[in-house]
Amino acid sequence: MSDNLDDIFTDDIKIIAEELEQFYEDLEGKTILIAGGRGFLGTYFTNVLIKINEKLSDPLKIILLDNLITSKDKKKYLDSNIEFLEQDISEKFQINENVDYIIHTASIASPPTYRKFPIKTVDVNYQGTRNLLDIAKEKKVKSMIFLSSSEIYGNPEIFPTPESYLGKVSCIGPRACYDESKRLAETVSILYFQQYEIPIKIARxxxxxxxxxxxxxxRIIPDFMKSAIEDSEIIIHSDGTPTRSFCYVSDAINAFFRLLFSNDNGIICNVGNDEEVSVSDVGNVIEKIMEVPISIKMIKSDDPNYTKDNPQRRCPDLSLIKKTVGYTPKINLEEGLRRTYKWYRSNLI
Ligand SMILES: NC(=O)c1ccc[n+]([C@@H]2O[C@H](COP(=O)([O-])OP(=O)(O)OC[C@H]3O[C@@H](n4cnc5c(N)ncnc54)[C@H](O)[C@@H]3O)[C@@H](O)[C@H]2O)c1
Known part of the structure; x- marks a missing residue:
């Protein structure tokens, strides 16, 4: 990895693209549609494909769909292989071109935003997924990946949690608009696989x-980073004991692409890092990597829904993704947080 910390994103993109070299030949001249292409993961997917295009003799065409509900950035990519369509995927729409691959990353994934727009969240996850599955069917795509979520397990009781665990989820609680509509989106994806042989892969x-x-x-990490950078403090809205397993983006994107390019149609795989840490530990690691002292406070949130139905532990069983695509996460929490912090410092402040 590069030591030039301003170049962390460029470095991530280069490494992911190089690690996917075995698939380049199959990508010559193909078209990939990315729904939610302006979001966090969509930006990584897009830039990896732009990097791969440097090596192809017949470049990939990339179609980005996004309604910009959470990513406000309208600036255009100056690349003739990229087309951006401002589109709500839960509305009916058509794509004129042929499409070979679909990457479905569109959702309202930010908890405060999905609490503000709960019905739109259900719409994008259910109707949006269904509309994309119809496009996959019409265009006879080679492969499609749908990014579901670990939230479909709700507040799990088995750790590490395997894909076979059915979940413990409230269908009416404050997180239900997200969790339950992701579950329904998985249902409809598997039905399209069973009834129409849509070559779908589901990542959690x-x-x-x-x-x-x-x-x-x-979300926890941007929340902690923001208050650490702006106010030299981290506020934890719990007793700090709930656990999470955080995955640095380059590891996850590598796994998503490998799943997309695999022949394992109808598969459902956890994607993440199985290093389980408490929320307090995350605060302590951020304190360690920052260049200035910060204080860590535990304050109950004013929002009664903030921690309601919040999982106490979250840790993926990664056996299936490891076996399916040979995936092993490479970046540990400290290194990932260091890279993320340096990137925020040099790009946003
Ligand atoms: N990042 C994570 O930790 C994580 C974890 C679990 C699941 N996921 C899933 O992965 C996907 C990508 O997550 P992300 O972190 O990049 O989120 P993000 O919010 O950064 O990106 C999602 C994008 O989808 C777009 N979008 C929302 N509704 C839309 C609609 N109706 N039509 C078109 N575009 C729409 C948003 O504007 C945004 O650009 C989401 O489906 C999310 O649920 C992410």
């Missing part, structure tokens, strides 16, 4: 973080 990401994750997103 566990807390992915890194450059380009919006600092105001409300």
């Amino acid at each position: 990401p566990f807390n992915v973080y890194g450059p380009y994750l919006n600092l105001n997103d409300g």
Whole structure:
């Protein structure tokens, strides 16, 4: 990895693209549609494909769909192989071109935003997924990946949690609009696989973080980084004991691409890092990597829904993804947080 910390994103992109070299030949002249292409993971997917295009004689065409509900960035990629369509995927729409691959990353994934727009969250996860599955069917795509979520397990009781665990989820609680609609999106994806042989792969990401994750997103790492950078403090809205397993973005993107390019249609895989840490530990690691002292406080949130139905532990069983695509996460929490912090410092402040 590069020591030039301003170049962390560029470095991630170069490494992911190089690690996917075995698939380049199959990508010559193909078209990839990325729904939610302006978001955090969409930005990584897009830039890896731009990097891969440097090596192809017949470049990939990349179609980005996004309604910009959480990513406000309208600036255009200055690349004639990229087309951006401002589109709500839960509305009916058409794609004129042929499509070979679909990467479905569109959702309202930020907890404060999905609590603000619960019905839109259900719409993008269910109707949006269904609309993309219809496009996959019409265009006879070679492969499609849907990014579901570890949230479909709710507040699990088995650790590490395997894909076979059915979940412990409230269908009416404050997180239900996200969790339950992701579950229904998995159901409809598997039905399209069974009834129409759509070559779908479902990934269940566990807390992915890194450059380009919006600092105001409300997820734990951007939340902690923002208050550590701006106010030299971290506020934990619990007793600090709930655990999470955080996965640095370059590891996750590598796994998603490998799943997309695999022949394992109808598969459902956890994607993440199985290094389980408490929320307090995350604060302590951020304190360690920052160049200035910070204080860590535990304060109950004013929002009664903030911790309601919040999982106490989260840790993926990665056996299946390891066996399926030979995936092993490479970046540990300290290194990932160091890269993320340096990137925020040099790009956002
Ligand atoms: N990052 C993680 O830790 C994580 C964990 C579990 C699941 N996921 C899933 O991975 C996917 C990508 O997550 P992310 O972290 O990049 O989120 P993100 O919020 O950064 O990106 C999602 C993108 O989808 C777009 N979008 C939302 N509704 C849309 C609609 N109706 N039509 C078109 N575009 C729409 C948003 O504007 C945004 O650009 C999401 O489906 C999310 O649920 C992410």
